[in-house]
Amino acid sequence: MAFVINPPPQAAVPVVGEAGLFPVRRIFCVARNYAAHAREMGHDPQREPPFFFTKPADAVFATGPDATWPYPCASQDVHHEFELVVALGAGGRDLDTARARDCVWGYAAGLDMTRRDLQAEAKQKGRPWDVAKAFDRAAPIGPITPKAKTGWLDSGSITLRIDGEVRQQGELSDMIWSIPDIIVALSGLFELKPGDLIFTGTPEGVGPVRPGQRLEGVIDGLEPLRLEVAG
Ligand code: MN
Numbered sequence: 001m002a003f004v005i006n007p008p009p010q011a012a013v014p015v016v017g018e019a020g021l022f023p024v025r026r027i028f029c030v031a032r033n034y035a036a037h038a039r040e041m042g043h044d045p046q047r048e049p050p051f052f053f054t055k056p057a058d059a060v061f062a063t064g065p066d067a068t069w070p071y072p073c074a075s076q077d078v079h080h081e082f083e084l085v086v087a088l089g090a091g092g093r094d095l096d097t098a099r100a101r102d103c104v105w106g107y108a109a110g111l112d113m114t115r116r117d118l119q120a121e122a123k124q125k126g127r128p129w130d131v132a133k134a135f136d137r138a139a140p141i142g143p144i145t146p147k148a149k150t151g152w153l154d155s156g157s158i159t160l161r162i163d164g165e166v167r168q169q170g171e172l173s174d175m176i177w178s179i180p181d182i183i184v185a186l187s188g189l190f191e192l193k194p195g196d197l198i199f200t201g202t203p204e205g206v207g208p209v210r211p212g213q214r215l216e217g218v219i220d221g222l223e224p225l226r227l228e229v230a231g
Contacts, residue, residue: 008058010024011023011024011058012024013062013087013141013144014144015106015144016143016144016149017146017149022087022106022144022195024058024196024197025194025195025196026054026057026193026195026196027054027057027059027196027199028053028190028196028197028198029053029112029133029198029199030050030177030198030201031050031051031052031053032045032176033175033201034201034203034204035174035176036170036174036203036204037204037205037206038176040204040206041206045176050176050177050182052185052186052189053133055133055134055138056134059134059135059139060140060141061137061138061140062141063226063227067226067227068228069140069228069229069230070137071209071211072113072115072135074115074118075117075118077117077208078115078116078208078209079113079114079206079208079209080113080167080168080207081111082110082111082158082160082168082225083109083110083111083158084110084153084158084199084200085198086106086107086179086182086183088104088183088194088195088196088198089103089194090103090105090194091187092191093187093190093192094188095187095192096184097180097184100180100183100187101180101183103183104179105194106144106145106146106147106150107145107147107153107219108222108225109141109219109222109225110141110197110199110225111139111140112139112199112202113135114132114138114206115132115133116132116208119132139197139199140225142217142222142223142225142226145221145222145223153179153221154172155173156171156220157169157170157171157219157220158170158171158172158203158219158220159219161216161217162216164214164216167207168203169205170202170205171203172220175200175201179198183198186198209229210229211230212228212231213228213229214227214228214229215229
């Protein structure tokens, strides 16, 4: 097929033990999926269920021991939200729980980076969250481990350290919506397809990152996420 300008490169994420990459179609994110985080943001998880927002596919940023993540523009208060990411190998609409489970291809550690000052302004004015959540390189991610290697991942610890100090710590089993719950709910709003990524929400302890800091995110059973904030 011919294009009138050069088409963008396919956004993709490395896969543990594979030479091939995982191609990214869309990035869905779950907000307030851990009760303690909902409360730290001033919300009542009993009264306000989780909900969704998105990032563009090319917001993925490949991490690793030598990865340097540029501090974003237009913000003085960029926050880390460390999350389990689910990679879909199949999709569909109006899925039931069994079919939702079958969509999961693999898992990765990810950061839902957030320009918190712009998000606060958006919330106050009733505006969309895109400028806070969908900016360039807003989705750092570690390599994807296939479900064939991990098995079903519904428990285990999730921990983010900055310069060696624990900043976020939680348990995957504390998610308000489980992974199948999330996929079922999303499939009622969108036709899910192979290549979709889902950031499943962050545990408590979100906070700012500063230039020069080293972030290491660890989820039981997965490759860690490592990056340094440029500065
Ligand atoms: Mn998040």
